[in-house]
Amino acid sequence: MSDEKLLQSRRNALKCMAYGGAGTLFVLAGGVFTPLDLARAADDKPGTARLGKPLFVQISDTHIGFNKDANPDVNGTLTQTIDIVNAMAVQPALIIHTGDITHLSRAAEFDQAQQMFSGLRTTELHTVPGEHDTQDPTVTEYFNRFGKASGNKGYYSFDHAGVHFIALINVLQFKPGGLGTLGDEQLAWVTADLKARSSSTPIVVFAHMPLWTIYEPWGWGTGDADQLMQPLRRFGSVTVLNGHIHQIVQKVEGNMTFHTARSTAYPQPVAGEGAGPAPLKVPADQLPRMLGVTSVSVVKHPSSMAMTDTTLA
Amino acid sequence: MISAKYRTLFTVAAAAVLWLLAAGQPASAAPQDSAQIVIKEFMFAPNSLTIKAGSTVTWTNKDDEPHSVVSDTGLFRSGAKDTDETFSFRFDKPGTYHFTCSIHPKMVGTIIVE
Numbered sequence A: 001m002s003d004e005k006l007l008q009s010r011r012n013a014l015k016c017m018a019y020g021g022a023g024t025l026f027v028l029a030g031g032v033f034t035p036l037d038l039a040r041a042a043d044d045k046p047g048t049a050r051l052g053k054p055l056f057v058q059i060s061d062t063h064i065g066f067n068k069d070a071n072p073d074v075n076g077t078l079t080q081t082i083d084i085v086n087a088m089a090v091q092p093a094l095i096i097h098t099g100d101i102t103h104l105s106r107a108a109e110f111d112q113a114q115q116m117f118s119g120l121r122t123t124e125l126h127t128v129p130g131e132h133d134t135q136d137p138t139v140t141e142y143f144n145r146f147g148k149a150s151g152n153k154g155y156y157s158f159d160h161a162g163v164h165f166i167a168l169i170n171v172l173q174f175k176p177g178g179l180g181t182l183g184d185e186q187l188a189w190v191t192a193d194l195k196a197r198s199s200s201t202p203i204v205v206f207a208h209m210p211l212w213t214i215y216e217p218w219g220w221g222t223g224d225a226d227q228l229m230q231p232l233r234r235f236g237s238v239t240v241l242n243g244h245i246h247q248i249v250q251k252v253e254g255n256m257t258f259h260t261a262r263s264t265a266y267p268q269p270v271a272g273e274g275a276g277p278a279p280l281k282v283p284a285d286q287l288p289r290m291l292g293v294t295s296v297s298v299v300k301h302p303s304s305m306a307m308t309d310t311t312l313a
Numbered sequence B: 001m002i003s004a005k006y007r008t009l010f011t012v013a014a015a016a017v018l019w020l021l022a023a024g025q026p027a028s029a030a031p032q033d034s035a036q037i038v039i040k041e042f043m044f045a046p047n048s049l050t051i052k053a054g055s056t057v058t059w060t061n062k063d064d065e066p067h068s069v070v071s072d073t074g075l076f077r078s079g080a081k082d083t084d085e086t087f088s089f090r091f092d093k094p095g096t097y098h099f100t101c102s103i104h105p106k107m108v109g110t111i112i113v114e
Helices: A003-019 A038-043 A045-050 A074-086 A107-117 A141-146 A184-195 A226-232 B004-029
Strands: A023-029 A032-037 A054-059 A094-097 A125-127 A156-160 A163-167 A203-206 A238-242 A250-253 A256-260 A292-299 A304-311 B034-040 B043-045 B048-051 B055-061 B086-091 B095-100 B108-113
Touching (some): A054 A074, A074 A292, A203 A226, A238 A292, B034 B048, B048 B055
Parallel strands (some): A094 A125, A163 A203, B034 B055
Antiparallel strands (some): A023 A032, A023 A304, A054 A292, A156 A163, A250 A256, A292 A304, B055 B086, B095 B108
């Protein structure tokens, strides 16, 4: 793609984001982050085809059990989300859920969520818990259902299509007044886990709370994330995916791309607007444009990733 | 002259007043006091509270977002409390008790038991 085309597409993408529009496609090539908007991708079918098969779809913050004004029907919007994923021409190999599956960590909420996830055509589901999933007094509801992959620790890794995936938990060891925490045990594990990989292996890291500080006063960050970045730095392609803040915020640092996903349940205010990160009530016609999923593809395998954010409208 | 109907009403009202007085009695005399903390706009109000040993503190969530009340030492853990839900804990021993919301750990508070 020529520089002019790149610039043009970047402009279009910015326009698209300003509208909070129908979706934005991000291509990450060799550490260079190039956004394209979906309308352009539709005009450029061969270009879109080059994006390849979607590797996985990220679903986040489904908050099953939420019933307030900001969205009285979170089951309905999750169903719409599942329908969008099921309608993808090529099904993703995996689904990743970045936490806050439920709203109040209640058994019935988890049961409802699991029943709905079983409607996904893609059956391989990998999860990490959000702080809304770990509030039951014994902290067992999440682990009883999703703890197997990690031996009830909450962190684990796996490989798929040459990509190394690392699932982390940063919602358990909260320090009062502080941010999310990974903790020494998990950091030692992830450092050892990465040691065995070659620097050319694409790495995807996912956790619920952002692994970089987006807004400290609202606790939108992970206090000891710097220690995670050390062993990640030598890799040529690192994609860090989070949820928690119910809106897209991104950052590129060297070969690392950080991206937070939209919720399927309700939006939250941008950092610092209001008393705290409370559910944001928007006019009903605007809501579907603020909810959605992220699709990630491998481009020029295995050197790069492409991300597509899709909204419900 | 007061009719029988009004006399009955008066008796009922008088009984109610006496009952209310009686009910109010133990609260002021007995060691069990109660105190309230309201959770609103991502804050505990008040965020510092001094009570007598044996008192029960009740937290009420008035936000649209769930909150929790978790002791820093693990003494109590409320679980997620949704809008208008409450959590109570009785503090029997004097001391200083710090607590936080485990959903929003920026929210902190202190109970001082004398």
